[in-house]
Amino acid sequence: MTDQIFEYAPAPESRAIVDIAPSYGLFIDGEFREAADGKVFKTVSPATEEVLSEVAQAGAGDVDDAVRAARTAFAPWSALPGAERAKYIFRIARVLQERARELAVLETLDNGKPIRETRDADLPLVAAHFFYYAGWADKLEHAGMGPAPRPLGVAGQIIPWNFPLLMLAWKIAPALATGNTVVLKPAETTPLSALFFADVCRQAGLPKGVVNIVTGDGATGAELVAHPGIDKVAFTGSTAVGKQIARTVAGTHKKLTLELGGKGANIVFDDAPVDQAVEGIVNGIYFNQGQVCCAGSRLLVQESVQEELLESLKRRLRTLRVGDPMDKNTDVGAINSAEQLARIRELADSGEAEGAERWSAPCELPGNGYWFAPTLFTGVSQAHRIAREEIFGPVLSVLTFRTPDEAVAKANNTPYGLSAGIWTEKGSRILSMANKLRAGVVWANTFNKFDPTSPFGGYKESGFGREGGRHGLEAYLDVR
Amino acid sequence: MSDEPKRKTAKAAKPAKSGTSATSGKTATSQSPKSPATARTSGRTPVGAARGRVDVLKTYKLFIGGKFPRSESGRVYEVTDSEGNWLANAPLSSRKDARDAVAAARKAFGGWSGATAYNRGQILYRVAEMLEGRREQFTAEVAAGEGLSKAAASAQVDAAIDRWVWYAGWSDKIAQVAGGANPVAGPFFNLSTPEPTGVVAVLAPQDSSFLGLASVLAPVVVTGNTALVVPSERAPLPALSLSEVLATSDVPGGVVNVLSGRTREVGSALAAHQDVNALDLAGTSGDPELAKELETAAAENLKRVLRPDEDGTDWSADPGTSRLLAFLETKTVWHPIGV
Numbered sequence: 001m002t003d004q005i006f007e008y009a010p011a012p013e014s015r016a017i018v019d020i021a022p023s024y025g026l027f028i029d030g031e032f033r034e035a036a037d038g039k040v041f042k043t044v045s046p047a048t049e050e051v052l053s054e055v056a057q058a059g060a061g062d063v064d065d066a067v068r069a070a071r072t073a074f075a076p077w078s079a080l081p082g083a084e085r086a087k088y089i090f091r092i093a094r095v096l097q098e099r100a101r102e103l104a105v106l107e108t109l110d111n112g113k114p115i116r117e118t119r120d121a122d123l124p125l126v127a128a129h130f131f132y133y134a135g136w137a138d139k140l141e142h143a144g145m146g147p148a149p150r151p152l153g154v155a156g157q158i159i160p161w162n163f164p165l166l167m168l169a170w171k172i173a174p175a176l177a178t179g180n181t182v183v184l185k186p187a188e189t190t191p192l193s194a195l196f197f198a199d200v201c202r203q204a205g206l207p208k209g210v211v212n213i214v215t216g217d218g219a220t221g222a223e224l225v226a227h228p229g230i231d232k233v234a235f236t237g238s239t240a241v242g243k244q245i246a247r248t249v250a251g252t253h254k255k256l257t258l259e260l261g262g263k264g265a266n267i268v269f270d271d272a273p274v275d276q277a278v279e280g281i282v283n284g285i286y287f288n289q290g291q292v293c294c295a296g297s298r299l300l301v302q303e304s305v306q307e308e309l310l311e312s313l314k315r316r317l318r319t320l321r322v323g324d325p326m327d328k329n330t331d332v333g334a335i336n337s338a339e340q341l342a343r344i345r346e347l348a349d350s351g352e353a354e355g356a357e358r359w360s361a362p363c364e365l366p367g368n369g370y371w372f373a374p375t376l377f378t379g380v381s382q383a384h385r386i387a388r389e390e391i392f393g394p395v396l397s398v399l400t401f402r403t404p405d406e407a408v409a410k411a412n413n414t415p416y417g418l419s420a421g422i423w424t425e426k427g428s429r430i431l432s433m434a435n436k437l438r439a440g441v442v443w444a445n446t447f448n449k450f451d452p453t454s455p456f457g458g459y460k461e462s463g464f465g466r467e468g469g470r471h472g473l474e475a476y477l478d479v480r
Numbered sequence: 481m482s483d484e485p486k487r488k489t490a491k492a493a494k495p496a497k498s499g500t501s502a503t504s505g506k507t508a509t510s511q512s513p514k515s516p517a518t519a520r521t522s523g524r525t526p527v528g529a530a531r532g533r534v535d536v537l538k539t540y541k542l543f544i545g546g547k548f549p550r551s552e553s554g555r556v557y558e559v560t561d562s563e564g565n566w567l568a569n570a571p572l573s574s575r576k577d578a579r580d581a582v583a584a585a586r587k588a589f590g591g592w593s594g595a596t597a598y599n600r601g602q603i604l605y606r607v608a609e610m611l612e613g614r615r616e617q618f619t620a621e622v623a624a625g626e627g628l629s630k631a632a633a634s635a636q637v638d639a640a641i642d643r644w645v646w647y648a649g650w651s652d653k654i655a656q657v658a659g660g661a662n663p664v665a666g667p668f669f670n671l672s673t674p675e676p677t678g679v680v681a682v683l684a685p686q687d688s689s690f691l692g693l694a695s696v697l698a699p700v701v702v703t704g705n706t707a708l709v710v711p712s713e714r715a716p717l718p719a720l721s722l723s724e725v726l727a728t729s730d731v732p733g734g735v736v737n738v739l740s741g742r743t744r745e746v747g748s749a750l751a752a753h754q755d756v757n758a759l760d761l762a763g764t765s766g767d768p769e770l771a772k773e774l775e776t777a778a779a780e781n782l783k784r785v786l787r788p789d790e791d792g793t794d795w796s797a798d799p800g801t802s803r804l805l806a807f808l809e810t811k812t813v814w815h816p817i818g819v
Contacts, residue, residue, distance in 0.1 A: 128665065144657065146800070239782070246779035251772025253790070258782065415781070434813045444815040451664035455672050459809050460757070461782045466810050469662055471672065479802060 008321065011328040013115045018106045020192065023054040026062055026215060027198035029069035030208025036061045041217070043191055046112035047325050047334040047369045055191045058214035060223050063183070066212040067229040070154040070181040073209030078151045078179035082138030089134035089176055091204035096127040099200065103193060105326075107165055110192040112334030112370070113288055114325045125450055126169040129468075132452035133173035136473060140178060143470055149477040151179035152255055153231035156224040159194075160237045161187035161336050162291040162392075168194055170467045171234050172211060173452075178476040180232065183212045185224055189337045191215040222248070230254060234475060236293070239390075239416070239461050257465025257475040259293065259457055261390040262418030265411035266296030266447065267401075267433065270305045272423035276445065278312050281396070284421060284447040286320065286332055286374050290394035291340070293462075294419035296447055298387060299376075300407050303400045310378065310398065317361040317374050324366070332394060335370040344372050344393030351377045351386040351397070382413055390416070404429065408436045417459025421447045440466070540716075542571045542740065543723030545584030546733015552576050557741070559717060562627025570716050573741035578708070578749035581737035585679045585706040586755055588734030593676045593704035601651035604702055607729040608644045614725060615641070618718055622690045625715030639796055640694040647698035647804075654703060654804055667817040674808040676704035677784055681750035683743055683763030683774075685795065689715035692795045693722065696762050699803035701735055708750055709738045710763060716740035744770055751777040758784035758807050765792055 023040065025032040039057035044050060058066070077085070096103070103126075104118035111118075140149050155175045159167035164186055175182050186194035194213050201211050214220055218241070225233050225248050235245050236259040249256050266284050268277045284296025301309050325333035335341040352358050356377040365371040376396040380387050386397045401407040411420055420439040422430050430444045440458045443449060450456065455471035457463060465475045540559075541548040555572035571577075592600070611618065615637055623633035658674040680700045685692030689712040700707045711719030723738045739746050743763050750756055751774040759778045764771035765788035775785050786806045 243779050243782060246782060247776050250775035250779060250785075251768060260782075430815065434811075440809065440811060442811060442813045444813060446668070446814055446816050449664075449666070449668060449814050451662065451666070451668075451670070453662040454664050454670050454814070455662070455810050455812050457810070459677075459811075463782065464784050469672065470660075471810050474805075 008329045010324075012324065013105060013108070013326045013328055015105055015109065015326065017102045018109070020053050020106070020109070024191070024195045024215070025056045026058050026066070027195065027211075027213040028062070028066045029072075029212065030202070032198070035059055041188065043110060043189065045109050045369075046189075046336050047366070049368050052109060053192060055195070055215045058185075058216040058220045058223075063214055063220060063223040063227060064229075066183045066214050067154060067156075067224075067227050069209040070183050070212055071229055073207060074151075074153055074181045077181055077207060077210050080179075082140060082179075085176065085179065086134045086137035088204055088206050089130055089137060089173065092200055092206070093127050093130035093134060095200045095203050096123070096130060100124070100127065103165060103196060106196060107193050108325045108333070110190050111161065111164060112325050112336055114330040114333040115328055116330065117288060122163060122166050125452070126165050129166070129169040129452040130173045133177040133472075136174075137177040137179075140473065140477070143473050145474060145477050145479040149178070149473075149479055152476060152478055153180060154229060155180045155182045155232040155234060155476065156227065156230040157182055157184040157234045158221045158224065158237065159184065159186055161190040162288060162293070164190040165193040165197065167236050168197055170236075174467070174472045175234075175476050176210065178473055180476050181210045183214060183224060183230070185214050185216060185221050188215075188217040225249065232476065233257075234465075235259070239463075242463055255475070257457075257467075258463035259465070259467060260418075260461065260463040261392075262293045262295065262416045262458065262462050263298060263388065263390055263414045264294055264296045264419035264421065264439070265298045265300050265437075266421035267300045267407050267411060267423065268302060268305070268309060269404075269422075269424035269426070269429065270302040271425045272305075272445075273425065274305070274309055274312050277309065277423040278316050280421060280423060280443075280445070280447040281313060282316055282320070285396045286394050287448050289332055289335055289372070291336060291392050292448065293390075294441060294448065294456075295392075296419065296421050297391060297395070297397060298411075299396055299398045300401050300410055301398060302407075303402050306400050313376070314359065314361070317376070320361065320363075320374055322363045322365065322371070322373060332374055335372050335393060338370055340392065341370040341372060344391055344395065347386055347389060347391045347393075348375060348395055351380070351384060351395075354384045354386075356380045356384055356386060356397070382410060388414065404433065408433065412436075412438045415461040418457075418462035419443070538568070540568050540570050540720045540740070542573060542577060543720070543727070543736070543738040544577065544581045545587070545737065546727060548723065548727075551741070552580070559625070559715070561624040567624055568717060570720065570740045573739040573746050575745070575749040577739055578746055578753065581708050581739055582679060582750070582753050582755050584734035585708055585737055588732055589676075589678060589706045591732055592701070592706055592735045595704070597652035597655070600702060600704065601648050603730045604648035604651065604698065605645060607725060607731065608641050608648060610725045610729050611641045611644065611722075614721070617721060618690055621717045621721060622715075625689050625712070625717055626687075636688070636691045640691040643691065643694050643799070644698050647702045650699075650801075650804060651702050654801070654808070657801065658805060658808060659810070662812070664814075669815045669817055670812065672810050672812045674703070674805075675811050677807045677809055678705060678757030679708065679755060680705045680758040680760065680807050681708045681710070681747070681753075681756050682760040683710045683747050684712055684719065685762045685765065685793065686712045686714065686743070687765075688712075688795045690718040690722075692762070692793075693719050695795050695799055696760055696803065697736065699799070700760070700807050703804060703808055705758075705807050706735050707737065708756070709736060710743055710746045710750070711738060711740055712763070713741070713743045747774050748777065751775075751783070752780065754781045756783060758786070760786045760806070761788050762786070762793065764788050
């Protein structure tokens, strides 16, 4: 760290604000209870490997109980006037705002992401999402989904570990606003914020059975997806699991929306402002340790500015602070699990083995926990695994192009189609590129921006359906 | 297959136009129901028959990439009217034909999706104009294939043409209805726009060979998708004749490709094809086993799947926008606002 001008003093966030119980049960029909067979699993803090709590592992019978509770709750919940449903959801939004600091700390402990992100990005977006969809509950007939759109029934929802509470909000808020009831399964490695959300529902006075939380692993998720008592499956996660879910629901009446992987191209033209582009690139791939489905994991830089841009990018990466997620100065936190870390390492090693050049900023990683230094690869070809497969970690693959057509061809040369970035000062080029990129979200001269009013979702194998905005209602309504 | 020589031209003197229908005044039942004359009068307009002229019959062919090839397999299958009388030998598409058609549809996608909405709207309106001029032909084919009276068939054709005009008009309106600005909480311009999904395989309804066909095909192509159509297995002739209309209406080659044959065989090839983006299962209505099989195959590359209505579809009803929206993707573009 010889080139570092000054050091930062530690600025740890206090964890006293959150009280994590030694064990948690399943939240079914408004009450916490153990799994029928008594199985539990541990959830650890990925930054320290400290065990945070023991959580019930839901089996088939538990999933069945949760679906039944949701079914029983569906009739009265869907019969409530929209204005009344809205008030419950507004209450949830407000309680989330009140408990934002507590939940941010909890999320950082369970997930490993920096407190700066949970505090400034995750939690504000979570509350905003509920606030936005609350307002739709009594306006559905004006949403362009037919004159009298009907809820589907019971929604089975499965969410990932990268934005646990935010993904919960993306799933539960539109489902409740449209009059559905839900059974939600949080990710195995990040169950705690969903269980705290159960308490938020209690404080909001939400009728029992409207929201049920079943914790567990992939087997629990598979039970939920295959359960004949659900009418809707919403899944965010890997493309491989998404395909398996699509096969499971084939031939049923279950409506399906999938938000899956990506291999987003961040395209930098020679006229882009370098400093802004560098910030966008860093935000695009190192935000949330790169564990973002819409990450800008492929940098496509115009050949003539490659050298200048990479020099500037490397300089910036040397200033990223990697370490304790609870430190308010930390930019890059821990990888979520040992399993994910192994996958990142394996793919990064393949990049070296296939001939790309690896570079990481010098940084000291903590001894305990799961860590991976922000890394970039140059000399990457389109055939390399690191240019084709989703790494889901802080690893950037740098490719080059000469013409806009070549940039489009390379950007679209992937089975995914979730996100893309464009950096240029030329307006007409932005619009032309945006038209040609086959991706559900295109950020021009910015990256990784999210908002409850803005629909999000992929083309091709990045999944189908949209979350957010008016479009997000469609996933939970019978619009025929 | 048949032991009687069905493909004979009409020697019979009776030009009974309404052939097989019970509502016809001069029914064909006075003759042998299997006679060539009956087949002729039910399926093909017997203009020359009365004068003892030998009609020139049409060889029905596939429509792939704007051309009219036979099936590469050399196979055909017998298409009959509702009473079993021979109408034509339709091409029996193979998996290779399906692959060729996918390649043609993919090649056509860039140009068609990149055309202006006004241009697509005019081209599809042109299709309706051409259909109007061929009403008699389609009426005869629908009457024969579906066993309808001429009046009933004519009503189907009218409704199909009207439906086509209705969908053509959506080309430059759907983006305004399905897209729009999003009021994000920050200094950003944020716009959502619908875009075509890509190459769409359409298994057309089995029971409505022309109105049903128009109702599933028009919404796919009007928004800029390109299509692979598997027409009604039993009554493919209106779809094959529609190809001729499309070919003369400025629709670029490859935008619509028509693959007559076995729905299961061609549908399986298309559902499993990795360069097909979406699948309309209308033609599997009443066959849940096949629908499930194809939806399962479609999961391999996450095709968008439009399932058949559980209790059948009334093709004469107002279709709404759902078939348009089923094959659109929403793209959202962000840009900072600043000086």
